[in-house]
Amino acid sequence: MTDQPPGFDTLAIHAGAAPDPSTGARVTPIYQTTAYVFNDVKHASDLFALRAFGNIYTRIMNPTQGVLEAKIAALEGGTAALALASGHAAQMLVFHTIMQPGDEFVAVRQLYGGSINQFNHSFKSFGWHVVWADAEDMDSIEKALSPKTKAIFIESIANPGGRITDIAAVAKIAKRAGVPLIVDNTLATPYLCKPIEHGANIVVHSLTKFMGGHGNSMGGAIVDGGNFDWGKSGKYPLLSEPNDSYHGMKFYETFGGMAFAITCRVLGLRDLGPSISPQNAFYILTGMETLGLRMQRHCDNAQKVAEWLSQNPKVAWVSYAGLPGDPHHALQKKYAPKGAGAVFTFGLKGGYEAGVKVVSSVKLLSHLANVGDTRSLIIHPASTTHSQLTPEQLKKAGAGPDVVRLSIGIEDVADIIADLDQAIG
């Protein structure tokens, strides 16, 4: 073989997934076990003290999960990854590793609603304070920084509007401030965009969406870019200072470029516990083998649906970065040239009632609260996920009364369009 770097689809199938060393099984087995025997007492104490590689307990690591992690790390171009129960769990562990009570982080408003809730409410009770900025306005991010800022958080392709974030511009601000840039890459996946190549330091995923891709398993992941100096500023004591629960080990000194992923595992996951099940890790691994094929089809279909909607007289507007007139089209060409993703919004001239009618009339698309399935999905946020908000709040959240969100699947695109056509009426 040559030293030529393998392509994306080769990595998606093979990275991390050599034949099983114990059995020779070619497909990664489901290691449905909670614990693993030790060779002897010394081996056990070495494992617990991180003096040896090896499995102890599935809350912390599992061989099926390990293959999934190695594959994600390879696809994102990171040094290591950690797979977890959900994308929310991934965010919780990232911030647990970075933040102390009273610290701040800057996040842009153009985020998945679940993240906005997590940051505004649950994180507050840990003493972690989010300061909001605008992804469209780099000055607003600069202005949100303070001496207490520990990180900046953005999405590569934002949910729900399909907006593309200028990752490299935000990375520059983070670098000047000496804080890591965290990018949620759920809607792009590394097939469309690799944030670490644009200066991100940490990538998080909901694997539940396009990565697994089949709407059957919850999962999340943290990817360590291996490109941030955790020792320089003294602002990240969990990584740089001796840890009492590991006999005074310093994680950044010991684990170097993979220290962030290891610290999230041996402190955050060990103590907070949101582990992924081996069964779910297996389903997501299977899904990821076809990530490149699926994502291209998702994007190709979404492009055609967006073009069709933009020609429909009953449609007021379409927010899809793949459309040449879209304000984010230039950023899409830079950051996700193979496609603009498959989650986007459009507005109906008939407003709230028209939105309710569409989701009530679809026969092929599924009316539910998820994205990134093989099946095409539709939701009317104002009457469902965001129904508790005031009209003013709805508008700010990008979930105004006329907004319909689509997650375009990999069915035949003519059938998706025909269903939308009859539903819009």
Next chain:
Amino acid sequence: MNHDSYPADYIRGILHSVKVIAMVGASSNVVRPSYLVMQYLLSKGYDVIPVNPGLARQELQGKTVYRTLKDIPQAIDMIDIFRTSDAAGAIVDEALTLSPLPSVIWMQLSVRNDEAAARAEAAGIKVVMNRCPKMEYGKESGEWAWVGGNSGILSSRRQNMHESGKMQSLGLGVIPTKR
């Protein structure tokens, strides 16, 4: 040798060929990286000889500690340097006075001294800088994936258990297909 990026077979060839490793800067502190690396390499069957003037003649992980490289009464295949980049120069010069010469000089993660490396290479010694042999062994053996690490290695061949026969220990038995 381009020390920014090593060819696929270079590191693996070294890990396969060396048996006796002198570790300069070995520590008795059980949470220091040098202690952990020494322990790991011993567990993989390498004969690791610790060198540290402050611990000379003491026992460390069952091995006698020597004051300097010159004091070691046997031939050394590889010198693993756990010191600063500046200090590495004098260690390389000392290594160049040994007879027989070591075949490999390895400087740990974050340790790099290009002038010293050039002197060693001129004497026919292979040099690795800014890498860790524990991490590289972990990548080559497949143990790296156990902690979600990206080894950069793809393989359609089965990795062997370590020759010690212990569970949860992989060896370098199969040479994986590297891309």
